[in-house]
């Protein structure tokens with residue numbers, strides 16, 4: 001018995017605690033729906049996680065999709081593991097969950113212009129419209145995931161390091177992915193002002209997180225650019241400008 005206990009203790013000592021990959025400095029929140037300026041039929045729509053992930057290129061995509069029912073859909077699934085899982089959000093992550101989240105956060109995926117190497121991305125399954133509520137189960141799972149990631153970082157990543165996609169990519173909505181620099185054509189609203197490519201997530205997500213006890217600091221939090229996108233008539237493809 002004593003020998004067995006000693007063996008168990010040595011195994012426990014050998015396994016280091018789960019840690020967030022040192023590269024991760026920021027957490028970026030997205031929603032799947034968006035303005036789709038050039039594809040009005042796709043505007044503010046989203047697909048379910050398997051359909052969404054099937055459309056992503058191999059290195060493209062966020063680390064997790066949080067579905068409307070609160071289930072987490074990691075970008076890549078370990079062999080033998082279920083494609084999605086739902087954490088028990090009323091308690092902190094246990095050691096197995098910490099290891100799972102840390103492993104899922106480690107790879108670099110493409111979800112943020114010029115910022116993938118030091119970030120992880122979380123997609124909320126949501127239309128992207130300012131007035132569409134986020135389901136409570138979805139917000140609670142997101143809050144649980146954020147708390148787990150912050151705890152796994154050992155204090156390196158804080159609430160001030162959690163951003164909305166729109167905070168970090170202020171570029172105009174360029175017409176073509178092959179020409180995205182000053183001088184390239186971009187979509188404009190009816191007054192000739194540049195439409196923003198990234199308007200996600202709606203501020204209501206941050207308000208919902210605050211109600212769950214996670215009041216993230218918002219330096220420039222409003223939906224002005226999103227509401228300009230929402231003002232487009234259904235089916236309307238906005239005008240284009242060059243300068």
Ligand SMILES: [Zn+2]
Nearest residue numbers: 030031165200
């Ligand atoms: Zn985004």
